[in-house]
Amino acid sequence: MKTGVYFCKCGTNIADKIDAVKIRESLLRQDPGIHFSTVDFMCSEEGKEAVAKDLAENRVERVVISACSPRDHETTFMRVLSKAGLNPYLMQMVNVREQIAWVTEDSGRATDKADRYIRAAVRRVQLHDALQKKEIDICPDVLVIGAGPAGLKAALSIAGSGRKVVLVEKSPVIGGLPVRFEELFPTMECGPCMLEPLLGDVLHGEYAENIELLTMAEVTGVVGSYGNFAAKISQRPRFVDMQVCIGCAECIEPCPVSAKNTFNSGMNDRKAISFPFAGALPNAPFVDEKLCIALQGGECRKCREACPVEGAIIFDDSAKVFERNIGAIIVAVGSDLYDCTKLPQLGYGKLDNIHTSMEFERIMASNGPTDGEIRTTAGNAPASVAIIHCVGSLDPKHKEYCSGVCCQYAFKFNHLIEKKLPGTRVCHFYKELVIPGKDEFGLYHQARSNPQATFVRYDDIQNLSVAGGAEGTIIQYQDNSGKSGSVKADMVILCPAVVPAEDSGRLGTVLEAGQDRAGFFEELHGRLDSAQSKIRGVFLAGTCQSPMDIQKAMNQGMAASGYILSGLVAGRKLEIQPVNAEVDARRCSGCRVCVAVCPYTAISFDPEKKVAVVNDVLCQGCGTCVAACPSAAIKGNHYTNAEILAEIEEVLK
Amino acid sequence: MTADKTVRGDTAFEPKIIGFLCNWCSYAGADKAGTAQSPYPPNVNVIRVMCSGRIDPQFVMKAFEQGADGVIILACHPGDCHYKEGNYRAAQRYRLLLQLLEPFGIERERCRFDFVSAGEGDKFVQVITEMVETVRALGPLIIPA
Ligand SMILES: Cc1cc2nc3c(=O)[nH]c(=O)nc-3n(C[C@H](O)[C@H](O)[C@H](O)COP(=O)(O)OP(=O)(O)OC[C@H]3O[C@@H](n4cnc5c(N)ncnc54)[C@H](O)[C@@H]3O)c2cc1C
Numbered sequence: 001m002k003t004g005v006y007f008c009k010c011g012t013n014i015a016d017k018i019d020a021v022k023i024r025e026s027l028l029r030q031d032p033g034i035h036f037s038t039v040d041f042m043c044s045e046e047g048k049e050a051v052a053k054d055l056a057e058n059r060v061e062r063v064v065i066s067a068c069s070p071r072d073h074e075t076t077f078m079r080v081l082s083k084a085g086l087n088p089y090l091m092q093m094v095n096v097r098e099q100i101a102w103v104t105e106d107s108g109r110a111t112d113k114a115d116r117y118i119r120a121a122v123r124r125v126q127l128h129d130a131l132q133k134k135e136i137d138i139c140p141d142v143l144v145i146g147a148g149p150a151g152l153k154a155a156l157s158i159a160g161s162g163r164k165v166v167l168v169e170k171s172p173v174i175g176g177l178p179v180r181f182e183e184l185f186p187t188m189e190c191g192p193c194m195l196e197p198l199l200g201d202v203l204h205g206e207y208a209e210n211i212e213l214l215t216m217a218e219v220t221g222v223v224g225s226y227g228n229f230a231a232k233i234s235q236r237p238r239f240v241d242m243q244v245c246i247g248c249a250e251c252i253e254p255c256p257v258s259a260k261n262t263f264n265s266g267m268n269d270r271k272a273i274s275f276p277f278a279g280a281l282p283n284a285p286f287v288d289e290k291l292c293i294a295l296q297g298g299e300c301r302k303c304r305e306a307c308p309v310e311g312a313i314i315f316d317d318s319a320k321v322f323e324r325n326i327g328a329i330i331v332a333v334g335s336d337l338y339d340c341t342k343l344p345q346l347g348y349g350k351l352d353n354i355h356t357s358m359e360f361e362r363i364m365a366s367n368g369p370t371d372g373e374i375r376t377t378a379g380n381a382p383a384s385v386a387i388i389h390c391v392g393s394l395d396p397k398h399k400e401y402c403s404g405v406c407c408q409y410a411f412k413f414n415h416l417i418e419k420k421l422p423g424t425r426v427c428h429f430y431k432e433l434v435i436p437g438k439d440e441f442g443l444y445h446q447a448r449s450n451p452q453a454t455f456v457r458y459d460d461i462q463n464l465s466v467a468g469g470a471e472g473t474i475i476q477y478q479d480n481s482g483k484s485g486s487v488k489a490d491m492v493i494l495c496p497a498v499v500p501a502e503d504s505g506r507l508g509t510v511l512e513a514g515q516d517r518a519g520f521f522e523e524l525h526g527r528l529d530s531a532q533s534k535i536r537g538v539f540l541a542g543t544c545q546s547p548m549d550i551q552k553a554m555n556q557g558m559a560a561s562g563y564i565l566s567g568l569v570a571g572r573k574l575e576i577q578p579v580n581a582e583v584d585a586r587r588c589s590g591c592r593v594c595v596a597v598c599p600y601t602a603i604s605f606d607p608e609k610k611v612a613v614v615n616d617v618l619c620q621g622c623g624t625c626v627a628a629c630p631s632a633a634i635k636g637n638h639y640t641n642a643e644i645l646a647e648i649e650e651v652l653k
Numbered sequence: 654m655t656a657d658k659t660v661r662g663d664t665a666f667e668p669k670i671i672g673f674l675c676n677w678c679s680y681a682g683a684d685k686a687g688t689a690q691s692p693y694p695p696n697v698n699v700i701r702v703m704c705s706g707r708i709d710p711q712f713v714m715k716a717f718e719q720g721a722d723g724v725i726i727l728a729c730h731p732g733d734c735h736y737k738e739g740n741y742r743a744a745q746r747y748r749l750l751l752q753l754l755e756p757f758g759i760e761r762e763r764c765r766f767d768f769v770s771a772g773e774g775d776k777f778v779q780v781i782t783e784m785v786e787t788v789r790a791l792g793p794l795i796i797p798a
Contacts, residue, residue, distance in 0.1 A: 095687075099684070103687055621703055622739050648671060649719050652698070
């Protein structure tokens with residue numbers, strides 16, 4: 001097997017330390033058939049061309065490149081091999097520059113070390129297999145889970161490229177949290193108005209026909225892998241046909257039953273047939289099966305009698321299961337707020353007029369329970385409001401992280417209170433203030449310059465307590481300088497930590513995508529790939545990955561789409577790297593150790609053949625299973641036992 | 654049992670050491686030391702693997718058998734593994750390995766496990782230098798037949 005050794009001088013970088021002539025002599029002593037050639041700058045265009053030409057002319061079959069770090073130029077030289085008609089895996093690179101020439105003081109010892117490395121590479125490369133990249137057909141369509149800002153943005157950009165999107169939303173309404181907010185920081189834009197065009201595009205826009213929206217639905221099963229997933233989606237019955245319903249709301253008034261409206265945090269009532277809130281899209285009500293008299297077997301048909309169109313209300317609607325084939329999945333299920341009853345001293349759930357920020361958003365919303373009027377339970381405008389920041393945040397006893405959005409919406413609240421109820425006193429209790437960004441300071445400065453606003457910084461939320469009494473609600477505090485005091489507040493707003501959505505763990509299990517310590521969906525890499533999960537083909541967008549504002553959620557929706565649009569192209573096959581694990585079924589004892597150690601759930605057990613099977617698409621080639629297999633039945637391609645052992649043996653000679 | 658007392662601590666003795674480095678962190682850390690041109694003793698011969706999880710205890714045993722006086726395994730820091738958890742597997746296997754070494758009369762100090770990140774060129778230099786000194790002090794490894 002003719003082996004060519006190409007020695008890059010890298011100008012003087014390598015040549016000054018390592019004696020190429022000595023290396024050549026030593027190699028030829030080992031094997032006179034070795035073809036040795038030096039190149040000045042191998043990575044230059046001339047260098048690459050010279051090597052390609054030399055490979056062809058000398059009919060070289062195996063190649064050793066002695067140059068810089070393979071982390072720099074392994075792929076460069078693999079391409080040179082391909083160009084010369086050689087299989088690119090029949091090459092071994094020796095890192096003579098970074099790991100010998102630049103770090104070894106004595107030139108003799110550097111040359112000796114390079115000689116051993118190159119000899120080991122020559123031995124190793126003889127054992128290399130001509131690995132082939134595999135290609136598989138893919139489905140370019142995408143499943144988006146969650147129709148909040150992140151999911152909507154992703155769905156639209158993918159649909160706009162002509163692909164099909166299945167958009168699955170758990171609730172009867174799309175738009176996520178911000179459609180419930182009257183105004184948005186940092187610029188006090190109206191939430192529903194800002195999202196309206198996006199929602200309109202999803203429902204009726206140019207590419208709407210590419211989007212299959214399934215509301216009141218959840219993903220219950222996923223099989224397959226990147227390029228070829230099959231998802232099972234279960235949809236609860238709405239009892240209203242969205243195609244027929246004209247959204248006139250005639251059905252609501254006659255309905256004789258009501259219950260707490262969860263979309264308004266239970267602060268008002270809704271009927272058994274209702275819209276989550278005025279203006280909710282899709283513009284069709286839904287029926288709460290548990291409340292509806294007809295659905296509970298009673299005689300009532302009042303809503304149907306009031307409905308001006310035939311067939312809009314369907315009492316015999318039933319749960320449906322959909323199966324869809326897709327190539328990639330975007331998780332955009334958003335988040336929840338920390339349960340404030342876990343800080344009992346704040347009185348939430350026990351005292352009147354203590355609200356979470358989410359509840360207060362609904363109080364301020366014109367389509368909310370009080371039509372946008374800020375009122376206490378007694379029906380009066382509050383003369384004083386306390387806003388407690390950092391509830392459960394930056395706190396080792398609760399959540400150790402900062403949610404990053406609370407300060408900003410707290411100053412948004414300050415602004416709205418000032419606007420709606422001029423002269424109202426607002427007291428901010430905070431642990432830290434966080435207001436990064438080029439626009440975000442505006443509301444903060446406004447709050448700071450409001451003569452009615454005061455700020456109290458505390459060290460530990462344990463030093464705050466809220467008590468009710470004849471005089472109203474009193475907040476006792478000790479500030480960060482140790483000074484104690486008390487403030488009367490007619491209304492208290494708590495800004496709780498943003499936490500993972502309640503069933504994201506269950507969805508994580510369905511998708512096999514892991515959660516981080518805090519329970520958010522775990523990204524592949526915090527800086528490089530935060531819109532990608534560790535499962536290939538499962539992408540993350542919005543607050544399901546980490547607390548963030550709408551801008552970032554939208555950006556992440558676009559980022560997730562970007563990965564898919566560039567990685568999964570209709571008509572183009574998906575390339576599978578051959579540096580992966582391969583099970584020899586004859587040697588496999590079926591012990592399943594490999595299944596347990598694989599970090600990518602790429603190995604499964606075939607119960608019929610009783611052997612382990614590696615999924616090439618999921619395998620990332622780490623080789624953990626190879627080292628774990630007690631029967632040596634798994635081959636780690638390009639890092640085989642034989643290759644590594646030969647390298648060890650030769651380098652020690 | 655292992656080292657010949659007469660050469661122990663002999664400065665003329667240049668130990669041969671095998672270093673198993675994972676591609677993403679420790680190998681990158683070694684490259685970093687290279688770009689910084691920080692010198693260190695050339696005694697460690699690097700075998701690059703994609704993940705420290707690939708390091709089979711038999712590689713280590715083979716290295717000792719073939720004449721290595723020491724073996725060093727360098728992995729990503731906990732939580733940093735490019736392949737999620739390969740470094741934990743490597744750490745587990747290292748603990749088992751130490752038990753394997755004893756019956757052969759190979760001192761624990763001859764086999765070291767440590768974490769080096771892609772940015773820790775200085776730490777790489779320090780760890781390698783320490784390892785070479787440790788093994789030099791132990792003297793050549795002689796495995797009784
Ligand atoms: C009180 C408050 C005020 C805020 N004010 C502002 C502001 O003024 N400006 C700003 O920029 N940001 C604000 N934010 C932050 C903003 O709400 C988030 O950035 C934004 O909602 C994130 O969008 P998302 O798409 O990731 O998640 P969400 O908006 O939470 O949407 C997630 C969607 O997924 C659905 N879903 C959940 N689970 C499932 C499931 N299993 N299957 C299918 N669907 C599911 C949900 O029903 C929802 O429709 C505020 C946050 C809070 C809490």
